[in-house]
Amino acid sequence: MFNIAVAQSGGPTCAINASLVGVFREALTEPEIDAIFGSVNGIEGIISNHLVDLKSMILTNDDMELLRQTPSTVLGSCRFKLPDYHEDDAPYRQIANTLRQRNIGAFFYIGGNDSMDTVQKLSAYFSETGSDIRIIGIPKTIDNDLCVTDHTPGFGSAAKYVAATLHEITRDSTVYSIPSVTIVEIMGRHAGWLTASSAVLHRMGETAPHLVYVPEAHFSQERFLADVRQEMSKHKAVIVAVSEGIEVPEGVQSGVVDNFGHKYLSGIGKYLESVVRSEIGCKVRSIELNVMQRCSSHLGSKTDIDESEAIGAAGVRCALSGESGKVMVFRRISDMPYTVTIETADAAEVANCEKFLPEKYINSAGNNIRDFALNYFLPLIQGEQHLVMEHGVPKHFAIHESVLK
C-alpha cells in the first residue's frame, strides 16, 4: 500500500477539477492506494510539504459532482519552474523528502506544457537517483497547444464559451441601423486554436465571425483594414475574432515577461479598435473575453468535462502499471462518430513544445478558418453538464481558504 499526491498548475480552466476527480475517484477504487494527498499550489506544496488529505475533504459523490462544475484549481496553482537538477538539486531533494516522508508512490501533475516540463525533470531525477516514485502528467490548457495529444482538457469548455458568447455578441452587435465593427479578443499567445474555434458558428448558418486572425497567419495592418472594408460592404455589423497573440507593431504589447519567458499580452483588441476608428471612422468597439473564457464553467462542454475526468483516471491506472515520466494524451480515431482513445506519451515529447493550428485550417487570405477544419472543433464542444444551482447561481466546491493557507 502506498499513498499518492495530486497537484494542479498553470492557468485556470473549467476542467482541471474534473481531472482531479478522475484521479481521486479512480484512486478510491484501487486497493493498492491508501491516502490521496492534494498538494497546495502545485509543486510548491510538495516542496514546502503543504499537503491536504483529500479523502477528508471530498466526502461524497455529490462533492465530486460539484467539483466537476467548479472552475479553476480547487487546490491552488503555481507558475514554478524547476531548475536543471544537475545545476541545482535543492528543490528536487525537498520534493523527494516530502514524497518519501508521506509514503507517496505516485505523483500526478495536472497542468500545461510548463507542468509537463516538471513531470519530465522529476521523473528523470527519480530514475537517476534510483527511486521508484512515479510521476505522471495530466494535460490541461484552454490554449490546446500541447504536442502529441489530439486536444487538451479544458479547451472544449473554453471553445464552447467562446462560440456561444460570440454568437450572442453577434446578436448584440446587429441591433442598430448604422454600420459597425466589433472586435473580440480571444486568448492564445502563440496558437490560435481558441480563436479559430469561434468559426463553428459558420455551421449554424452565421456569417460571423466574418474575419478570424490567428498568430499562425502573418498579420498586416493594411490587409486587416482592407478586409474590414470589404466585409463592411457585405454586412452591416462586422464581427472580428482575433487572438491576443497576433503580431502587431512594437509597443502595443506591454512586454512584461513571466517566469517562463512568456510575454504578457493584452490590448490587441483595443489597439485594432483604435486603428479602425482612426482609419475607417465607423462605430467600433472591442471586447476582451478575459478570464471568463477560461472559467465560465456554467457553460462547460460535457464532452470536455467527461474526458478530463477520464484522462485523470487513466493517469492513475498508468502509474499503477509501473510507468513514470508519461503524459496522458488523447488520440482521435474519428470525427464522426467522435471517438478518442487515451494513450501515453513521453513527457519529454510534450514538455516545452507548442502545437500550432495546422496551416491547412487557415484560408488562403489568412483571415478565416476553412469549413472542413470545423469538424475538428465541433465534437469538443458538445453536451452540457447538469448544473447544481444554489440561490440561482451554479454552486462550487470549495476548500476553506484557511486550510489552503
Place this chain on the structure above:
Amino acid sequence: MFNIAVAQSGGPTCAINASLVGVFREALTEPEIDAIFGSVNGIEGIISNHLVDLKSMILTNDDMELLRQTPSTVLGSCRFKLPDYHEDDAPYRQIANTLRQRNIGAFFYIGGNDSMDTVQKLSAYFSETGSDIRIIGIPKTIDNDLCVTDHTPGFGSAAKYVAATLHEITRDSTVYSIPSVTIVEIMGRHAGWLTASSAVLHRMGETAPHLVYVPEAHFSQERFLADVRQEMSKHKAVIVAVSEGIEVPEGVQSGVVDNFGHKYLSGIGKYLESVVRSEIGCKVRSIELNVMQRCSSHLGSKTDIDESEAIGAAGVRCALSGESGKVMVFRRISDMPYTVTIETADAAEVANCEKFLPEKYINSAGNNIRDFALNYFLPLIQGEQHLVMEHGVPKHFAIHESVLK
C-alpha cells in the same frame, strides 16, 4: 378588427425578445387583432414605414421558444428621441400616416426610459389630435433604473450572469499564492442595481465581492485604497465590483455624449487597476463584463424571461381594454414566496426618470451591500431556461438581414 405593431428600442437585453413573444402570442389569441407588424429599428421603422409581418416569420411554438432564448432585439433597435410635437410635428405625422395606412390600432414599444418618453409623447399627440390609436410601453433595461416598476425585464438575466460570472472569477482569482486584487467593472451609468446584485454571492457563503462601489455612494479614491488595503489584510484575493458610473476624477471618462445626453463611460476598471498598481503595487487586474452582461442569454433567468413574456402579453390586454399612454409595471407583493402582479402606470411617471438603489441597501461605509437587500435581488435570478442547442451552442431565432435592410 385592427392590426397592431410592436417595436424594440434601446440597448439590448436577454429579455426583449421574450416581451415580443408575449405581445405576439397574446395577440394571436385576440379575435379583434388581425395582422401583427414588427417595426424595424424601433420607432424609426414606423417613421419610415419599414414594417414586417410577424405572422409570416414567427410560424410555430418552437419559433417562439427560440425567440425566448435569443438575446438582443430581433427587430433591431434605435436611439431616436422624438422632438416636442408643439415644436416639430413632422415625425409625428409620419408615424400617424404609417399607423393609419396599415390600420394599426395599437402600438407596443418595448424599451427603457427613453422609449417611455416616446410612449408618453406619442400618446399625448394622438390624444390631442383626436386619434384612438393606443400606445403602450413595455419596460426593459438591464439597468433596473425605471421608476414605478419593482424591477425591469432584462435585469434578472443580467444579474444572474453577473453573479455567476463573479462567482467564477472569484475561483479564478484565488489560485495563486500571492496576494491579488481583481476589479470587475459592471454596467450602470447612474444606478448601481446590477453591480449591487453581485452581492448575492454572500448568501452562498462567499466573502466576495469584498468591496462593492455603486454610483449612489460617494466615491473617494483615498477611501478606496484604504478599503482595498483592509480587505487584503483579511483575504489573499480581493474581489471588487464597481459600477462603470462611479464618480472618478475628470478625464477618466471619455466625455462623449449620446443623443439622450448620456455620457459614454468606460475604463473605470482599468483606471482603478492603475491606481492599485501604483499605490499598492500588488498583482492587480481589471475585467470588464462588457456587452456579455446584457446578451448572455445562455444563462438567462427563467423568472425574468417568463415575466418578460407575461408583461408583453399584459400590454396587449391593456390596449384592448382601451388604455393608452400607459407603461406596464411590476408590483412586488412579497419576496418570499416571491409574488408580483402586473399593473399599469402613466408613461409620464416612468419617462425620463431614473430609480436609484435605496440608500438603506448600501452599508454605512459605502463599500458594500447590506444583507437584507439581497432579498430584493435573489428572486429575480431564479430558474434556468431549457435551452435548444445546435452544434453545441444555444440556437437563436433570426430574421434574415436582407429582410431587415
